[in-house]
Amino acid sequence: MSFLLNLFFPHFGNNHKAKIIKTHGIFILTLSFVFFQVFLNFFALSRPAVLGFSANISPEKIIELTNIERAKANAGALRESRLLSEAARQKAADMFAFNYWAHVSPSGRSPWAFFTDVGYRYQYAGENLARDFSDPSSVVKAWLNSPSHRENLINGKYQEIGVAVVDGTLQGVETTLVVQLFGTPYGAVAPKPEAPKTAEEPIVVSEVLSKGQETVPVTSPLDITKAMAFVILGILIGVFAVDVFVISPKQTPRLSSRSLAQMVFLLAILVASFMIKQGAIL
Amino acid sequence: MKIFVEDIKEHLGHYLALVFILAFGVGALVFFQRTPQMQIISAFLTACFYVLWGVVHHYIEKDLHIRVVIEYITVALLGFLILWSIIIRT
Numbered sequence: 001m002s003f004l005l006n007l008f009f010p011h012f013g014n015n016h017k018a019k020i021i022k023t024h025g026i027f028i029l030t031l032s033f034v035f036f037q038v039f040l041n042f043f044a045l046s047r048p049a050v051l052g053f054s055a056n057i058s059p060e061k062i063i064e065l066t067n068i069e070r071a072k073a074n075a076g077a078l079r080e081s082r083l084l085s086e087a088a089r090q091k092a093a094d095m096f097a098f099n100y101w102a103h104v105s106p107s108g109r110s111p112w113a114f115f116t117d118v119g120y121r122y123q124y125a126g127e128n129l130a131r132d133f134s135d136p137s138s139v140v141k142a143w144l145n146s147p148s149h150r151e152n153l154i155n156g157k158y159q160e161i162g163v164a165v166v167d168g169t170l171q172g173v174e175t176t177l178v179v180q181l182f183g184t185p186y187g188a189v190a191p192k193p194e195a196p197k198t199a200e201e202p203i204v205v206s207e208v209l210s211k212g213q214e215t216v217p218v219t220s221p222l223d224i225t226k227a228m229a230f231v232i233l234g235i236l237i238g239v240f241a242v243d244v245f246v247i248s249p250k251q252t253p254r255l256s257s258r259s260l261a262q263m264v265f266l267l268a269i270l271v272a273s274f275m276i277k278q279g280a281i282l
Numbered sequence: 283m284k285i286f287v288e289d290i291k292e293h294l295g296h297y298l299a300l301v302f303i304l305a306f307g308v309g310a311l312v313f314f315q316r317t318p319q320m321q322i323i324s325a326f327l328t329a330c331f332y333v334l335w336g337v338v339h340h341y342i343e344k345d346l347h348i349r350v351v352i353e354y355i356t357v358a359l360l361g362f363l364i365l366w367s368i369i370i371r372t
Contacts (some may be wrong), residue, residue, distance in 0.1 A: 229367070272311045
């Protein structure tokens with residue numbers, strides 16, 4: 001009890017200033033915040049499926065990185081297809097609209113429906129999905145680390161690609177979806193007899209997230225950071241307010257910063273934190 | 283409460299300047315919503331101007347001390363780091 005009193009309330013025992021708003025108290029809070037952020041970064045990178053991410057990803061970069069990986073695997077470079085990009089955009093919009101994270105929508109709509117919707121007649125088709133990544137190289141790296149996604153990514157049968165990167169709220173979390181569609185226009189190549197992967201039998205695709213992970217409640221590092229910031233700011237504003245109303249009437253002489261100014265500054269930080277909204281810069 | 287109000291009245295110009303600095307800073311953060319680099323610069327400048335305000339205020343009040351300056355710097359640093367962490371995650 002005495003510890004809490006010293007920490008939060010100005011009195012004779014703590015030289016008329018709560019310890020938490022003394023320089024070393026705020027410094028410890030600052031260090032704790034920094035350490036927490038570092039931990040959050042490591043955790044988010046190691047478990048991207050658990051922590052949501054806002055991203056700075058451009059479809060062009062995804063296509064460029066995909067073609068670099070294809071070149072390494074001696075697969076031909078993919079051409080960007082406007083139809084496929086539109087189909088990818090529609091798929092992402094559908095996922096946000098119907099709030100699902102899967103290749104097949106809850107109503108049973110397959111990825112291939114989006115191909116045909118935009119008028120893309122395919123001979124071969126594939127789809128890769130990703131969410132919650134912060135940069136394009138992490139997305140492509142994750143796909144390469146998954147055998148089924150890698151197969152899609154470096155499959156020599158594909159000739160065209162379309163990518164959409166769309167921000168939205170999925171399952172209650174603000175996030176960025178990356179939809180990558182592969183295709184070969186119908187009749188562009190003669191199908192090999194030994195590998196009859198026709199339009200009716202598109203390559204089986206899989207998700208970056210496993211089925212089990214779909215049910216994991218995800219949250220974003222931004223939400224966690226904001227929550228921690230609000231807690232720290234709330235405590236400090238409260239203690240500075242107590243300091244203002246306890247010390248001012250007593251007119252206790254002390255060499256210290258103005259608590260009212262500190263309180264107003266932290267209030268401004270709190271307001272700014274509320275007002276800063278998520279949004280990718282493309 | 284009376285002393286608190288008197289203190290504000292006595293330093294009204296100082297506090298108005300502070301409110302102006304902070305309002306300008308928050309406004310810049312909102313204005314540069316889609317430009318994180320500018321938001322970080324705005325947050326940094328707001329924190330710097332806040333420390334400057336503290337130094338000038340205490341210099342005028344003739345109670346400027348390095349300990350006081352460090353207190354302002356610490357709070358400004360915490361504020362800046364909080365904003366920076368939020369901005370880089372948007």
